[in-house]
Amino acid sequence: MRALSSATAGRGRLILGIGAGWNEKGYDEYGYEFGTPGSRLTALGEGLERIERRWQRLNPAPTRKIPVLIGGNGERKTLRLAARYADIWHGFGDPGQLAHRHSVLDAWCAEIGRDPAQIERSTRVFRRGPDDxxxxxxxxGTRLIQLVAQSPNFxxxxVKD
Known part of the structure; x- marks a missing residue:
């Protein structure tokens, strides 16, 4: 297990983390229509295309390729987008579920002619440690593991004004 992916180690800290979104409150607070899962995934795909085109025209150019992390489990759309755009895919589930999704992502990579080894595999673990x-x-095949702990309820x- 590594603290940083090979895509980021020693060459900067910026990673674009993006997904279709699942929290309606966040959409409402920023003034966006929540829509349907399908409409959010369509918007994600359009956004990734736009970001890729824009990054190619930056002046000055970035000092390195900015890694893209795509989060989500959808096998037909999200993992297809991850195969096309992601340097890191962040999925959710137990090891068996993740193994299945890794194979789906690998199949999408094969369909577009991309080496699946170019995509780091990431997940999060709640209330359990690396030994567990x-x-x-x-x-x-998961290499980036985010450990999540509950914060104390203070x-x-x-401390309020």
Whole structure:
């Protein structure tokens, strides 16, 4: 397990993390229509095309390729977009579910002629440590593992203005 992917190690910190979105509140707060999963995935694909074209015209050009992380589990659309655009794919599920999704992503890569090894595989783990699930995740091909812990429930009242 590595703390940084080979796409980012030693060459900068910026990673564009993007997905179709699942939280309606976030869409509402920014004034976007939440729409349907299909419409959000269509918008994601259009956005990725636009971002790729725009990055090619930046002046000055970036000092390195900006890695793109695409998050999501959809096998027909999200993983197809990840095969086309992602340097890192972030998926969700247990090791068995992730192994299946890795194979789906690999198939999409084969369809477009891309080496699937060019895409780092990432996931998150809640309330469990590397000793609990790390080996199983690595065995199915996941290399970037985000450990998530619950934060304490503090009463903010004493520090409010």
């Amino acid at each position: 699930v790390g080996r199983d995740l690595v065995d199915v 009463d903010p009242a004493p």
